[in-house]
Amino acid sequence: MSRPFSTAVIGGGAAGIMAAISAKRIGKDCIILEKMPQLGKKILASGNGRCNLLNEKIDPSKYNPSSRPLVKSIFDRFNKKHIEDFFKSLGLETYPEADGRIFPVTNQSASVLKILELELRRLAIPVELNFCASNISDLKDGFTVTSKAGKNISCRNLVLAGGGKSYPALGSDGSVCEMAQAFGHKVIKPVPAAVPIVMRDQVCHLLQGQKIYAKTVAVIDGKVSCEASGDLLFTKYGLSGTSILDISEEISIAINRNKKKDVVVSVDLVPFMDENKLTGELTKRLASGWHHADLLTGILPNKFASAFKEVLATRNAKDVALAIKKRRFGVVETKGWNEAEFTAGGIDTSQVKETTLGSNIKKGLYFAGEVLDVTGHRGGYNLAWAWASGHVAGLAG
Ligand SMILES: Cc1cc2nc3c(=O)[nH]c(=O)nc-3n(C[C@H](O)[C@H](O)[C@H](O)COP(=O)(O)OP(=O)(O)OC[C@H]3O[C@@H](n4cnc5c(N)ncnc54)[C@H](O)[C@@H]3O)c2cc1C
Structure with missing residues (x-):
């Protein structure tokens, strides 16, 4: 496990899983580092256990204004049709409700996670569970990620997909955002969103x-x-x-x-x-x-x-x-983080390349999902962003 991987992904949520699948499909040797004992806990909780994974009306106007140029660029590369085709190719059937929200026909978040896990297994992507990344060492041509327990993983490229701060019991607590800050990335103060x-x-x-x-x-x-x-x-x-x-x-x-x-x-x-x-x-x-x-x-x-x-x-x-x-x-x-569906805030999108989601500050560093200052409306827009940004970061990173 300690060989230098071409890509390591910190965070095994929607964005991280997608990044790893996209990277491996083009031949990259990649690994997922996940702090929880299980992947995708937030996917399981999404949509009240039904996983509203996408929306018919994906459009940059459904996201916070400062993120829209980046969101547009990413959806130009991987749009709603691509996301639907991706899941269909894995065997997941979906259906739209009258208001445009898209769900799996099983109405079960667990089937979305399972279909992704089957693909990770088919591609033989290694997953390190219980790996809580606590430090990233900046090497000459890559990184070493160290876990809280002292385990090291080296890689040439690193995708940060550690999520925001909402629902910390499901894994994401903003710690990955702080790691980006250590590289000089500006963080827009995270605040709870979709909250009572x-x-x-x-x-x-x-x-x-x-x-x-x-x-x-x-x-x-x-x-x-x-x-x-x-x-x-x-x-x-x-x-x-x-x-x-x-x-x-x-x-x-x-x-x-x-x-x-x-x-x-x-x-x-x-x-x-x-x-x-x-x-x-x-x-x-x-x-x-x-x-x-x-x-x-x-x-x-x-x-x-x-x-x-x-x-x-x-x-x-x-x-x-x-x-x-x-x-x-x-x-x-x-109300606070335990009751907020999303995080508003995160890594400032103006310091991220619109074509690749690569850092403008540190070569080899990429971002995907809610860790960025991208917040969608309720209705499947946040998972849509996680899939699309994960795909683009995985291909590039
Ligand atoms: C209750 C609830 C319901 C929701 N329902 C919907 C919905 O129906 N539709 C929709 O579009 N959106 C929904 N959302 C929002 C959506 O789930 C998230 O925006 C999306 O899952 C974010 O994906 P992500 O991969 O960026 O982050 P996350 O899913 O948060 O994944 C980040 C992963 O990184 C891991 N991690 C964090 N720090 C570290 C570390 N230091 N080391 C290693 N691993 C780390 C975490 O454990 C986690 O597994 C919901 C959110 C909640 C809380």
Whole structure:
């Protein structure tokens, strides 16, 4: 195992596995170094165990703005069709849902991992499990990677595919990002993304467990930053659900990276009625003798009557409609790494070659996956990035 490999890949997640397969298929002698006792733990957890591995609408606009030139260049080289063909050639059948998300027909993340492991075995790619890379020595024409336990692996090229910081129990904790920093790479401060949000608001507490369809808007320093529609889940600490996870990246960057204080989520609790229509309906109800406390019956779940008791008791139809359509929740903080699906931040993409994902600073060093400052929307975009960047880095590195 200690022979100099042509390529060593640190990290056996989606990006690292893909990099190793692509490298070996063009004849490179490569090895995967993985700190966990098992490969691909995050693949197993993805998509609630179903693995949303791709999306029909792969496009750079679905990624953070600073990464888009790099993302475009990589998807120009390995696009959605290539990813689908790759999995099909391995024997994995997939299907798209109506919203464009692509899943394996088995609806099982485990079958995605198994099909990749079969290919690693077919190609006889060595995998060192329980190898927690803790140091990289920069040699004249290559690297030596040393594990925490003192094991050394030498290689000419090195692909860093150690992931971000989210869900550290699944393996990635940001340590590989720090190794890149030691070579002079700039790291954009990683913050949790696709993460629930903590509010200090009695309404969240009163409605905990309640899920509705809503429209959410992130307002930072008084300016609309982004918006989403989908499930809104009230929890005892604040808000969650897809409509929150989808705006959480901008909120997290504002609070956790840019230290903003004025961050608010404005929620339209009744997106299926515009303000005039809702005001008209409430006016009609009041005119025909409805009690204030019953005004929202049939429009919102019954629990809302007590949560919005004060609004309902004291205001007229127009004020109630406004309070329901533009309910503002002040953000206290985001939840942490254990509840964040992705990492926003990582190795600065401006120091990485757009054609190969090679370092502009250190010859022989390559990057793939979430370790880079590339964050996709929810819906299969992050795994799409992991497959495509892994492929390109594996071919070049
Ligand atoms: C709960 C959850 C659900 C998700 N669902 C989806 C989804 O359905 N669709 C989607 O597109 N995205 C999803 N994501 C995001 C997606 O899974 C990740 O963006 C993607 O897996 C990142 O792949 P990666 O290979 O870059 O990193 P990772 O999968 O994190 O792999 C990095 C690997 O490197 C290893 N490693 C880290 N440090 C070291 C070290 N020092 N030495 C050796 N090895 C090391 C880790 O153990 C890990 O195995 C989800 C994420 C989570 C947490």
